[in-house]
Amino acid sequence: MHFDIFTLFPEVFTPYIAVSIIARARERGLAEIHLHNIRDWATDRHHVVDDEPYGGGGGMVMKPEPVFAAVESVLGSPPRAPVILLTPQGRLFTQAVARELAAFPRLALLCGRYEGVDERVRQHLVTDEISIGDYVLTGGELAALVVLDAVTRLLPGVLGDPDAPAKDSHANGLLEHPHYTRPPVFRGWEVPEVLRSGDHARIARWRHEQSLRRTWERRPDLLARAPLSEEDHALIARWEAERRADRG
Numbered sequence: 230m231h232f233d234i235f236t237l238f239p240e241v242f243t244p245y246i247a248v249s250i251i252a253r254a255r256e257r258g259l260a261e262i263h264l265h266n267i268r269d270w271a272t273d274r275h276h277v278v279d280d281e282p283y284g285g286g287g288g289m290v291m292k293p294e295p296v297f298a299a300v301e302s303v304l305g306s307p308p309r310a311p312v313i314l315l316t317p318q319g320r321l322f323t324q325a326v327a328r329e330l331a332a333f334p335r336l337a338l339l340c341g342r343y344e345g346v347d348e349r350v351r352q353h354l355v356t357d358e359i360s361i362g363d364y365v366l367t368g369g370e371l372a373a374l375v376v377l378d379a380v381t382r383l384l385p386g387v388l389g390d391p392d393a394p395a396k397d398s399h400a401n402g403l404l405e406h407p408h409y410t411r412p413p414v415f416r417g418w419e420v421p422e423v424l425r426s427g428d429h430a431r432i433a434r435w436r437h438e439q440s441l442r443r444t445w446e447r448r449p450d451l452l453a454r455a456p457l458s459e460e461d462h463a464l465i466a467r468w469e470a471e472r473r474a475d476r477g
């Protein structure tokens with residue numbers, strides 16, 4: 230995967246992409262990350278990249294010329310990759326969107342700043358708009374890092390265990406089961422017996438049930454879309470009955 234990141238703050242990305250799984254993906258040639266400072270394409274003496282909004286109202290808007298010049302000089306005109314604007318007005322980023330993006334050979338991530346980006350950038354340059362949640366950040370940089378991270382770890386060969394993405398929270402529409410490691414007893418708190426039993430079928434059943442229970446308790450909104458078996462539905466019906474009984 231080839232990422233082109235367009236930003237006014239490339240230095241934000243450098244430390245994160247230099248460590249851990251992203252760094253390893255780059256070293257192995259599985260991910261290429263190119264940072265482009267939009268300010269480098271401002272042609273005036275002071276390299277101005279923002280201006281006041283037409284119609285007034287305060288705040289600053291990113292000018293269209295440097296953004297178009299940056300993206301078109303790197304990706305051609307029209308751009309030969311999806312151009313994704315990170316904005317709180319975009320479609321919500323989910324694991325399904327991460328999987329969708331991981332299928333492209335190349336992606337451009339455009340980080341908005343200030344109060345916004347000139348509308349002509351959205352209309353005539355951008356092909357997709359993504360938000361990472363219903364809250365407001367000061368710019369798209371953190372959102373671009375979120376997208377970069379979530380997509381990179383899905384690329385074939387990036388994670389040591391090729392089955393790892395299938396086990397992630399959200400991969401099957403459910404949250405993950407609890408995890409434990411040594412010691413078997415910590416401050417008197419024991420690791421559940423089933424996990425030390427060596428009975429793989431029992432462990433798999435326990436994990437699935439925990440995963441279902443957690444999702445039911447914490448994120449019931451996810452259950453509506455998760456692929457559930459007859460047994461899952463029966464378990465949930467039992468928990469709901471218990472809950473009603475508890476509430477008397």
Ligand code: 6GU
Binds near residue numbers: 316360363367
């Ligand atoms: Cl992509 N950008 C900004 N500025 N704020 C956000 C966001 C993006 N996603 C959630 N909040």
